Amino acid sequence: MSMPPYEDANTDPYRAPRSAVTPVEASSVVRQVPALGWLLIAHGALLILLGLFLFMAVFGSVLIIDMSPNPQFNPVHMMIGYSVVGSLAVIGGILIIVAGAKVLDFRGRAWALTAIGLSVVSVITCLCAPTAIGIAIYGAVLLLNPQVVEAFRQRRQGRSKIDIMNAVD
Numbered sequence: 723m724s725m726p727p728y729e730d731a732n733t734d735p736y737r738a739p740r741s742a743v744t745p746v747e748a749s750s751v752v753r754q755v756p757a758l759g760w761l762l763i764a765h766g767a768l769l770i771l772l773g774l775f776l777f778m779a780v781f782g783s784v785l786i787i788d789m790s791p792n793p794q795f796n797p798v799h800m801m802i803g804y805s806v807v808g809s810l811a812v813i814g815g816i817l818i819i820v821a822g823a824k825v826l827d828f829r830g831r832a833w834a835l836t837a838i839g840l841s842v843v844s845v846i847t848c849l850c851a852p853t854a855i856g857i858a859i860y861g862a863v864l865l866l867n868p869q870v871v872e873a874f875r876q877r878r879q880g881r882s883k884i885d886i887m888n889a890v891d
Contacts, residue, residue: 751864752873753887755825758861762822762837765844765853769815772849776808811847814840828877828886834865 780801821837824830838861841854864870873886 751867751869752889754864755828755870755873758834758857758864759822759825761853761857761860762825762834762841763819765841765850765857766815766818766822766837768853769811769818769844769847769850771815772847773808773811773813773815776804776811780804780808807847811844814844828874828883831865831871831874834861838862838865 818837818840821830821833825834838858841850841861842858844854845851873889876886877883
């Protein structure tokens with residue numbers, strides 16, 4: 723027994739239905755890159771604020787030294803810990819802001835991947851963990867997309883940012 727031929731593939735009951743969804747244009751993925759740049763800048767600013775807060779905690783622990791009645795408690799360790807984490811947060815925040823500024827101009831893809839790595843490291847502070855995890859996932863998916871890699875390559879070859887944003891491949 724043979725199957726009757728169907729002219730329209732959508733009426734063929736033995737064929738998978740065609741999807742009405744159109745494929746994603748290259749430019750829609752590439753147009754998300756500036757949003758990642760702004761997210762990196764915002765995360766870097768939050769990280770700098772956290773570092774400055776930790777530096778203020780160091781000065782607060784200096785006040786505790788004078789008021790400490792317990793000879794077993796040594797706030798010097800707390801001061802060193804806060805100073806180290808605070809300085810790393812400020813330095814990391816500055817690097818992440820620089821990477822975000824480069825991403826806004828479709829330059830520095832390696833900087834952006836490094837900034838994502840620094841964002842993941844900032845999870846140890848707990849305060850920046852939600853934004854760091856979100857930026858790490860979104861940034862890795864976006865920056866490893868072949869269309870975005872091609873956009874960064876074209877920018878490196880001298881194509882303007884506006885041409886890259888408006889290109890529909």
